[in-house]
Amino acid sequence: MPHFGGNSIMKITIAEAGNHAGKEVTIGAWLANKRSSGKIAFLQLRDGSGFIQGVVVKSDVGEEIFQQAKSLTQESSLYVTGVVQEDSRSPFGYELSVTGVKVIAEAVDYPITPKEHGTEFLMDHRHLWLRSRKQHAVMKIRNEIIRATYEFFNEKGFSKVDPPILTGSAPEGTSELFHTKYFDEDAYLSQSGQLYMEAAAMALGKVFSFGPTFRAEKSKTRRHLIEFWMIEPEMAFYEFEDNLEVQEQYVSHVVQSVLKNCQLELERLGRDTSKLEHIQAPFPRITYDEALKFLHEKGFDDIQWGDDFGAPHETAIAESYQKPVFITHYPTSLKPFYMQPDPERGDVVLCADLIAPEGYGEIIGGSERIHDYELLKQRLEEHNLDLDAYKWYLELRQYGSVPHSGFGLGLERTVAWISGVEHVRESIPFPRLLNRLYP
RNA sequence: UCCGCAGUAGCUCAGUGGUAGAGCAAUCGGCUGUUAACCGAUCGGUCGCAAGUUCGAGUCUUGCCUGCGGAGCCA
Incomplete structure (x- = not known):
């Protein structure tokens, strides 16, 4: 397992990611959404300063971390460690090549799903x-x-x-x-x-x-x-x-x-x-x-x-x-x-x-x-x-x-x-x- | 306050008098570049509340509640 929040890895915000290209960093974030297949998972991360996509590749991180990433729930809070990569496929310009994930608090059944909702429901939430x-x-x-x-x-x-x-x-x-x-x-x-x-x-x-x-x-x-x-x-x-x-x-x-x-x-x-x-x-x-x-x-x-x-x-x-x-x-x-x-x-x-x-x-x-x-x-x-x-x-x-x-x-x-x-x-x-x- | 529209699964909706439905979410499985990902399966219901019409009401009638859109008033 990689280390989290230790002395060797800098804790940054998503907005600062561009200043740390190629370096391994830790981001405190919430999971806005995720998509996954058998061997790769995409974590949509947000921390208030911005949004960034975390990419988890099974062959890079191993079975245990990959399964953990796949089972994360929407809006759980996390410390995500990874290497900042410049990537033209991202609207933000950067992605995070994930090396480790630590769950701070799991969110169960987050009400606002990534689908359409009515005004009353959204205003209640x-x-x-x-x-x-x-x-x-x-x-x-x-x-x-x-x-x-x-x-x-x-x-x-x-x-x-x-x-x-x-x-x-x-x-x-x-x-x-x-x-x-x-x-x-x-x-x-x-x-x-x-x-x-x-x-x-x-x-x-x-x-x-x-x-x-x-x-x-x-x-x-x-x-x-x-x-x-x-x-x-x-x-x-x-x-x-x-x-x-x-x-x-x-x-x-x-x-x-x-x-x-x-x-x-x-x-x-x-x-x-x-x-x-x-x-x-x-x-x-x-x-x-x-x-x-x-x-x-x-x-x-x-x-x-x-x-x-x-x-x-x-x-x-x-x-x-x-x-x-x-x-x-x-x-x-x-x-x-x-x-x-x-x-x-x-x-x-x-x-x-x-x-x-x-x-x-x-x-x-x-x-x-x-x-x-x-x-x-x-x-x-x-x-x-x-x-x-x-x-x-x-x-x-x-x-x-x-x-x-x-x-x-x-x-x-x-x-x-x-x-x-x-x-x-x-x-x-x-x-x-x-x-x-x-x- | 007035006019109009709506209320059915956690969410968004279909169902116009005859066995309660779909997509998403959730759960399980599959998939190496996804962008609301996709594919298969499972789970999921006091049809806003009350009364009435009818052999039979989610569906028709009346009242009430709640919300949405607009008007008036204003920034």
Whole structure:
């Protein structure tokens, strides 16, 4: 028997295999799948860093090790020792010529077999489903998007600021909030950190947040989660147009980073990368009025000025562009109280939604914020909001108010779009859905 | 909440009123380059739950439960 984990054989990860070609190494791994014949066996190994095939040849390892390899069960954990071989037949470029296998823990009757499964079954086994090649690839892309986000904002001089998750008042009156108790008081789970980020921008200039948000909406579509993650930048002295430029640069940077650093993952997902390659700033912009005219020309007669766009409308608009498209200057009545009116037209606000291509819907909502104290107070009253609860927010306009803008990007929709997965439930490790709180 | 579809073996499904089926998984055997490997055999069932129609219900009717797809709302 060969030795395992001893001093003479280096323990490496699969991702590092290319640096050890021709050398004998040990890999801690799980058995994703296996195939075998009378005299050769193929072990599909994964260790989180990647996937590699182990080849066990009976005439090389002898009867005992060969029989052991043949009897391994799916998802058993192993220390596999072997020689790293460059091999053009492997999509990864390398194989492991196995010299020995040590079982750490045997897995009996792993539920997710290498065949097709339904959504309910896979979601019930989400804790195991994450191990599959496709889900692994989506999680790696999610991680790359997060990494590229920090990189982008750090390079641009932003500071990361963390708004609270437990809040006493509703940032927006529209969405349903999760209610909880804060000792004897009522409290709500945050559905946006924006108002706090505005305060932070007055302290630190350019800031961004990255955290979970909660919407108790009975939404049941491929674009909705109950708990999802948002990136919310807020910038002092940035006006409407400055805001759009940050957004298109940020989204472009994220897409290009994934293209550069996640090639294997995109390939494994079968993503058509040609549709991502030209995602470069600037992005097209159309106003709400222009979008409405376009929709009427397309034959949508179910919508008139002052109505919000539905999913079919957004998709129709997105389909006529190769890039994400900004829809700007929505009617004031459709948008939250804090958005700055267009100085040339009081009935629309300086806002923009960014609609992703290929039917993934709105990935960003943003606007210039009202910085005039009297106007903001008036809007709060118009929306029947409690002035006491918003006292601190109004004070931002009393002490050195400046023009400022910001936006919120929905991480899961962005992951789903870039990965090309159909549903946002696959773009977060443990999705919280209308009828699912477990696992 | 509304509209539509579905629930049969561990998984994916076929079975439209007359003996409960297939592929995969599992178990055993065969196979020296497999890529959801393949070939042979074995094992595997409260047909979502309840009531009804019928000589007879997986199949038809009603109610309920669960899930999926979409809508509204939103990122």
